[in-house]
Amino acid sequence: MASSGFSTTVSTTNSTNSSESVYDGGIGTQIAFGMVAGISVVGNALVFIVLMYSRKLRSYPHGVLIWNLALVDFLTGIFIIVTPEHIIRDGYIQPPPGLGAHIFCVAIGSEVFTFGFGFISMYTLVVLGIERRYAVVKANLHPRYFTLTRTRIMLVFVWIWGFVLVLGNLWQTHYYPDENPSCVWKNLPDEALHFTIYSLYFFLRFLLPMVMIIACYLNILRYMRTTIRSFSDQMKRNTAAYKMRNKITITCAVTSLAFFLCWLPNIVYFTLANLNLLKTGNDGHFLTKLLVLLNSAINPFIYASTNPYYRQEFRKMLHRFQCLSNKKHKPNPGITNSFKIPEIILPNKQTGSNPALA
DSSP states (O other): OOOOOOOOOOOOSSSSTTOOOOOOOOOOHHHHHHHHHHHHHHHHHHHHHHHHHHHHHHHHHHHHHHHHHHHHHHHHHHHHHSSSTTTEEEOOOOOOHHHHHHHHHHIIIIIIIHHHHHHHHHHHHHHHHHHHHHHSTTTHHHHHHHHHHHHHHHHHHHHHHHHHTTTTHHHHEOOTSSSSEEEEEEEOOHHHHHHHHHHHIIIIIHHHHHHHHHHHHHHHHHHHHHHOOOOHHHHHHSHHHHHHHHHHHHHHHHHHHHHHHHHHHHHHHHHHHHSSSSSSSSSSHHHHHHHHHHHHHHHHHHHHOOHHHHHHHHHHHHHHEEEHHHHHHOOHHHHTOOOOOOOOOOOOOOOOOTTTTO
């Protein structure tokens, strides 16, 4: 069976009849994966379009980081669809034997993209947590360290690192033409090496980024609770810039919390499975895997529910499209003139020029 770093671990067995299916999970899991993929693609496409439309959102580091998260979650939804194990399963047209089949197993059957995107999301959240800490706690240093150029360079390294963390999928997924499915996941032959590598994976894939993100937001929380004491600070809390900064920080914190709640069960389950303490391929394992992929579908709802500025930009974009459509169809002008969008006034400056808004 094709498997990822968080999928069913399968060793090579005797050849099975090609007409028999050995994909785990029933029709219910196919429907669930299909719904998650659809919501992820549509929801994150809308977020991506809004961020492309809004120059203000793209002019700040946090906007670039959220844009990257939306892109990664959108691609995750696409690869949920194209990976045989999730939705299509027995209906998937396997490539003919040969080099193409080997490439298919390594690139698609191994789920290297599906879970590679997950680790890119995880370390994007690390950068986002550090960026929020500097924006709130070290506002005077934020313009120096988080320019748009430096933020984009950080994201390049995040993408590289995310795929480094799934390199094991490439050499543990093999093509066997007599198997059904033909992409088979095999444990490393040396048990000690297998244990060492996956213990290191647990640290790098989950424990390290989790500790870094928690440390950043705890530092932000402690700062906000202990430093806002004086009258001047109390007045500062009432400014639009201060409120907007807090809204953005809350959005990032909730996004990080949702990520870890979705990934923690699967990380723990997969680690215990590789220690031969749990079995994979059962309903419990599929539930943890579904939670991982569900994370990419819920992020757009988090952005919309925790930050009014994203909702405002979305309404402005819809209003603009409505106006363009009205010009073509010549509707009643009274309808369009009565539709007004409340605005949150923000200075239109480049990143770093106003740390309070960063």
